[in-house]
Amino acid sequence: MIALLLRDLTLAFRAGGGFGLGLAFFLLVAVLVPLGVGPESGILAIIAPGILWVGALLASLLSLDRIFALDHEDGSLDLLATAPLPLEGVVAIKALAHWLVTGLALTLVAPLLAVLLNLPAAGYPWLLLSLAVGTPALSVIGAFGATLTIGLRRGGLLLSLLVLPLYVPTLVFGAEVARRGAAGMALATPLALLAAITAGSLALLPFAAAAAIRVNLR
Amino acid sequence: MELRVGNLAVSRGGLVVLEGVGFTLHPGRALVLRGANGIGKTTLLRTIAGLQPAVCGEISAAPECLAYASHADGLKAALSARANLSFWASVFGTGRDAAGAALERMELTGLQDRLAAQLSAGQKRRLGLARLLVTGRPVWLLDEPTVSLDQAAVALFAGVVRAHLAAGGSALIATHIDLGLDEAETLDLGAFRPRQLRPVAGGFGEAFDDATGALP
Amino acid sequence: MSIWEFANPRNFMRISGRMLPWFAALAVLTLATGLIWGFFFTPDDYKQGATVKILFIHVPAAMMAINAWIMMLVTSLIWVIRRHHVSALAARAAAPAGLTFTLIALVTGALWGQPMWNTWWEWDPRLTSFLILCLFYLGYIALWSAIEDPEAAADLTGILCIVGSVFAVLSRYAVKFWNQGLHQDSTILKVGEEDPLDVAYYVPLVISIVGFVFFFIVIVLLRTRMLIRARRLIALEARERVG
């Protein structure tokens, strides 16, 4: 299991692995939105939590189709399926690797980009916390979506269409936590619900994803 | 570990392509599968490896004793030869030394730090086959193992298989090339081809094509 | 006769072929009655004026948009658990109907919202939920048509439908939480309470709902029969190729 995690991380950091891609996209969103909306810091401060959450969501969407499609193409998915690892574990590890290179990285750079967007000072810890709690759900849900489109040649666009509606609850609660944090409101309820979605997805979706992989291998 | 296969039927694309397949593979023996292209050698091997469900029949060996090597080598182009192999060694829990020993056996030690992307087709194939050595599993299922190997490499690989058999392992090989294995018997799959291709029971094909005439 | 008789495509074709004209007649009858009554013979509402006439298409379409998804969930579960092929095809057949109803609910909602709330689009929880439902339908239909192997397509869309249902319910509550909304609560089940839906609207509305149900049944039957024929065609061609 650890070997698989290390391999996926190594591959992500090697050339063409897509590690920088998500971060660069995230940065672009944070730079382009003020250019589009206008430089008024009051408006930016209000929309900052939402923009950062949507940016994080799209950045993590960007690299989803690599999770399984590459392994399917070069045959390692077959070999992994016959290896002494449960497929559910393979899915969980791959989602974890995806989270480490996208979700975690995005969480860590989010405060820097929040400066660009004039996020009120009170919002920083909550923005970080909401991303840290919510992005694992984005990776697991995305990994599930990726297993549905493994066998398709141009599955990228379809994958986005399948995954986006599944992302809605995570986005709503995650952005709500960040927004309420920035406005200094009570946020225990959305935070608890966000954590519940993450925990539930982590616990159940690997099984659905493993079933989908088995269907695709046959 | 004895691999016994009895009355096995396998399907591809919703059609039964082989049925009544039966053989026993004893430790120390090899069985070469022969048959024209498209007869279902790959399908049979994948079914035995547990990657796809059998239509019916028994396979005695648990998937835990089988090591499957497909057409594709499952190599990561961005990793070195050694890193590729060490990964599989740790997945199969055979330890750090297994990868080095396997590289040596397949005469890849000199290339171990090269990225897999920079290996030639034959070298990649050898690296893919070296993976079998690090699985530590007794029954090898090999799908066209000699593709893109030159004569010397074929002989090298035949030696590796022979050593595996001598150590009490066994191998089921789909190939057109004579590996020169004295321990090998041959099984012609042509005999198991159904006289008329029929859809799998319970599949979409059978449900909609029972050949009893038009739908009402 | 057990309901599983339908699981055999041949039985399904025979029985559905016999039932189809009756359902079609019922659909025409109830739809015509409900809609004509609703459009021509109902009074204007004292608050909403003539726009209340949109009720007779908006409410049934919205109900059927959700019911179609529920039917897809049930048939997908039947496929995943009991592996009856007709069930998988019925799930596929229901999707375009569900998508159409969702679109109708959205369009009529927007047209109704404009005079009432003074805006074409409001990020109201119900409207937003329907927009998300629309995305679910699109993804489901796209996945069906993208996968060639029929068995794999049925399995993967089944898994998507089951997982998607859970997330659809979650989205519903998430969106409710996110914005309490302008939308009035559903009043149809509150007859007899304080501000009930007037009986003058109630009867034609129920008839029109029944009409939408029959319309849905007719569409699903027609499409399932079409998909069964398409499957048999694929099976025959496969047989022809291999000789």
Add this chain to the structure above:
Amino acid sequence: MPDLGNYAFAVLAAWGATLVLMGFLLALTLVQARRARYALALAEERIAARVQPKAAEGA
């Protein structure tokens, strides 16, 4: 025709859109159903034509 007052546009547009969408769904379904029926009938005929001579030889 009932008097729709100020809301004529909203009501007529909503009803029109509904009828168009439902009509489109019905028409699409009927066309697809007809096409499937036709294509299948052709294939059945072709197969029947191929099977019958064989059966005659056998007898």
